[in-house]
Every structure is written in structure tokens, then in C-alpha cells.
Amino acid sequence: MDRIFRTLLKAQQAAIAKIFDLRPGAEFFAAIEVAEQRNLPLVCGDRDVDETMHDLKEAFLKDWWSLLTSSSQVSMPQIMHADGIEQLRDREMIARLREELKDRGPNVLRVMLHERDELMAKHLLTCGGKRVLAVVGAAHLDGLETHWLEQEKQIPC
Known part of the structure; x- marks a missing residue:
């Protein structure tokens, strides 16, 4: 099943x-190149991909019926046109998609965003007062900001 x-x-x-003529992971390759050029340490702040995939499979098995049968306010044809990829970078559109997934696939949302947002914020905070270049998907921005502020309050001055 995992395979x-x-x-x-x-x-x-x-x-x-292929549709959007994208190179998957291009932003990460660019970050690695900059880190190497400037002799900066690289830190992976996300969850292990195998752990995420395992949990995502379990989440999908819980949410599959709702994901397949409930109607979506944001259709794939809306996204899959020339400007669609830009919509996926728009925080308002992402918020709409996230809100919709909260109802249609709460377990998938938890695994794909909430758990990872919290973990990434923790990892970023452990970098101390150093400058950090963080490469994250646009869907993680709101959650990262929220968790960052919550966790920052817990750090003693």
C-alpha cells in the first residue's frame, strides 16, 4: 500500500x-547553492519524508470518503490555467484551500500542514539569533508565523 x-x-x-513547466525542488537547489557559496550551514527543518508519507497515507485512509464526495469551492480548472500557479502562491487563495481542506480532509491537513508547521517553527527558533534563510512552501507561511509567535513567547528573556 505504501508503494x-x-x-x-x-x-x-x-x-x-509538466503542466506548469516547473522543476520540482528548484527552490531547494537554489538555497543549497547559496549556502555552499557562502559557506553557511544547511539545516533541514521539516519532518522526515518517510514519516510524513506514512502519516499521510493513514490520514488519507481516514478522510478519503469526504475528500472524494464533498464538493469543492475551488476547482482544479480554476487553478490549472496559465495563472493558476500564481494563485497557489497567493496567501488568500491558500487560506481558502486550507479552510476547505479543514472540512473535507482534516487529517490530511493536520499531517501536511499543522504538524509540519509546528516542527519547522521549532527548528527555526533553535537557530538562535543567527540570520536564517528558510525555504518553505507558501501553504506553510501562516502556520509558521503562528507557531513562531507562540513558541517565541515561551522562550525566557
């Missing part, structure tokens, strides 16, 4: 990359 699930996700990512 099938991973294959389906990879196929979906490849299709989206």
Missing part, C-alpha cells in the same frame, strides 16, 4: 510540474 500511495503522489507531482 502504491507514493507512486500516485509522485505521478501527481510530475503531472503538475
